[in-house]
Amino acid sequence: MLIDLRESDPLTRFETDICIVGAGAAGITLARQLSDSGLRILLLESGGIDFEADVQALADGPSTGHDYYPLVDSRLRFFGGTTAIWGGRCAEFHPIDLERRDWVPHSGWPISYRDLLPYYDHARTLLGLPQRTSSATIWRQVGRTMPDFANDSLTTDFWQFTPQTERFTLRKCNDLVESDRVRILLHATVTAINKEQDSDTIENLSVSDISGCNASIKAKYYILAAGGIDNARLLLASNIGNGHDQVGRYFMEHPHARGGRVVSGRFWRLLKMLHGRMRDHDGHMHAPLIRSSAAMQAREGILNSAFSLAARQAPQANMVAPVKAYNGLKHKLSPTKANRSLWLNVKKGMTRFNEMAGPLRPRTLIAAGWDLAAIIRAEQAPNPDSRVKLANKTDALGMPLAELDWRFSELDKHSIKVMMQEFASQLEQIGIGRFDPAPWLDDAATVWTTDPLISAHAKGGYHHMGTTRMSGSSKTGVVDADCRVHGVHNLYVAGSSVFATSGWANPTLGIMALSLRLADHLVREHVQQPKQRVMARA
Structure with a gap:
């Protein structure tokens, strides 16, 4: 049922029974997985079915750290969220990503890669991706x-691409x-997230719209699935889950950069091995x-x-007209349904053209003076000083705006330098x-x-992670291994903020x-076990 406040x-x-805050990839996946559980689900969306500038303005806020995209443009407020303009690029964590690494401060999850495997398999099926296989096998298949x-x-590894990127819009x-x-x-x-007085229980949620309409939401369980910035913003504004000043900290992105360039050698062989997208014999990209x-x-x-x-213009070159036009189409047009359709069709056309041209196109560009460049998509180390805070200004609903203080650590740059040297x-x-690492990697003054000129997303992937991080203790994070907020028995968080x-x-x-794992937990702990306890008492 669709209702408009x-x-x-x-x-x-x-x-x-369950209220989910946010209709993006996390919220919609949860709602779908829980819809057959017998539970009543209420899925809240801040926006409508398409882009509205006055609603989008609620996402505004200042940035005071390393230069980042304007926050108002960094995530979308309508049904489907930012996945409405998702390119469909998919990848899994590796086992080492979830392990405690002595050389990475604040690393380590309270769950393991094996805990995620069955849910990765389920998610792959939902997205139409092939079954997990080794890189060596994919090389043979392509x-x-x-x-x-x-x-x-x-x-070597591979990104894989869902055959249909528009999976989370209302249609x-x-x-x-x-x-x-x-x-x-x-x-x-x-x-507002309203807690019962002297209790560890959320009593209700206060909900408003810029039109002046208001509502109260009463549920047994609440799940915040509003993204890496707004999950933290809601908890901070409601003063919940922050007894040890952990909410909003550890903000991470996948920062992009130019790692260097190939200056001589067998360009054609490198391009044939490592350039662009490839289809396997089953048609998977x-x-x-x-x-x-x-x-x-x-x-x-x-x-x-x-x-x-990939072939890229040299640093400080004047951006060529086609690239400038594409970036303008992507970043300057408001993301309405019509504009999203236009951009996606242009992107599909460019992808198809590049697929048909294969390595010939970048080889031609390199012959014309472009670089064969290393495009960095980096892991960022968890840094407690990189954080989302509350700004002094408020939005149209009286909520404090989010303020982003994005920071880097020495390990972020050092990792890229070592990788480029290797x-x-x-x-x-x-x-x-022969490859020359980028000069900035040796510049001590450059963080x-x-x-x-290196990417249509020059600063990062619009990936907001870590601000309500998963940990075994409230002293080092915000949610536990089941994504439940430490110290609050009926409040959970979903999405990359964990x-x-x-x-x-x-x-x-x-x-x-x-999200699939959290849905299983909710069904197991709050539907099946209570029934079992009732039967045992009988």
């Missing part, structure tokens, strides 16, 4: 030869709209990347970052090229550098896996 009676009261790097240094969620167990409430922005092996990470004390090779060494050893570390992998597949 703007069309409801004033001071409406909604009652439900008909290319993998680079012959030393076993204990660099390794793709008719199953939820028609479900008799799910209600979707649009234009419903949570303004893959894109190769290079990263540091687990052995190299441990030996060198570095992070699990990744990079790919890549240079490996290319020379296998005799296919990190952004290059607008990531304790970021890895190199794009977060959507991990968000879905953790």
Whole structure:
């Protein structure tokens, strides 16, 4: 059932079993998984079914740390959230990403990679991705030869792409709209999480809209699935879960950068191995990347970052007109349904053209003076000083705006420098090229550098992680291994804000896996076990 708060009676009261705050990848995955459990689900969305500038303005806020995108543009407020403009790029964490690494301060999750495996498998099925397999197998399936790097240094991996990126907009969620167990409430922005006095229980949520409509939400269990910035913002504004000043800390991104360039060698062979997207014999799309092996990470004390090779203009060049036009289309047009459709069609056309042209296009560009550049997509170390805070200004609903203080640590840059030096060494050893790491890596005064010519997302992937991190104790994080807020028995958090570390992998597949795991926990702990206890008493 679809309900719009703007069309409801004033001071409406909604009652439900589970209230999910946020209709993005996490919230929609949870609602779908719980819809057959017998529980009543209420899914709240701050916006409507499409982009509205006045609602989007609620996402505004200042940035006081390292240069970042304007916060008002960094995530979307309508049904489907930022996944409405998702490119479909998917990857999994590696086992080392969830382990405690002595060389990475604040690393380690209270769950293991094995705990996530069945939920990754389920998420893959939902997204139409192939079953998990080794990189060596994918190389054979796409008909290319993998680079012959030393076993204990660099390794190759792949991003995979869901065949249909628009999976979370309302027109793709008719199953939820028609479900008799799910209600979707649009234009419903949570303004307060209200706790029972002298209790560890959330009593209700206060909900408002910029039209002046208000509501109260009463549920047995509440799940915040509003993203890495707004999950923290809601907890901070309500003063919940922050007894040890952990809410909002450890903000992580996947920062992008130029790692260097291949200056000589067998360009054609490198491009045939490592350029672009490739289809396997079943039609699944893959894109190769290079990263540091687990052995190299441990030996060198570095992070699990990744990079790919592509033809790019040289640093400080004037951006060519087609690239400028594409970036303008992507970043300057408001993300309405019509504009999203336009951008996605342009992107599909460009992807198809690049797929058909293969390595020939970048080879032509390199011959014209472009660089064969290393495009960095980095893991960022968890840093308690990198954080989301509350600003002194408020939004149209009286809520404090979020303020982002994004910071880097020495380990972030050091990891890229070591990886680029190793890549240079490996290319020379296998005799296919010479690589020069980027000069900024040796500049002691530069913490990190952004290059607008290296990616359409020059600063990072719009991946907001870590601000309500998972931990075994409230002294070191916000939620426990089941995503429940420490010290509050009926409040949970879903999404990448619970990531304790970021890895190199794009977060959507991990968000879905953790959401499926949380749904299983809720059903197991709060539906099946109470029935078992009743039967035992009888």
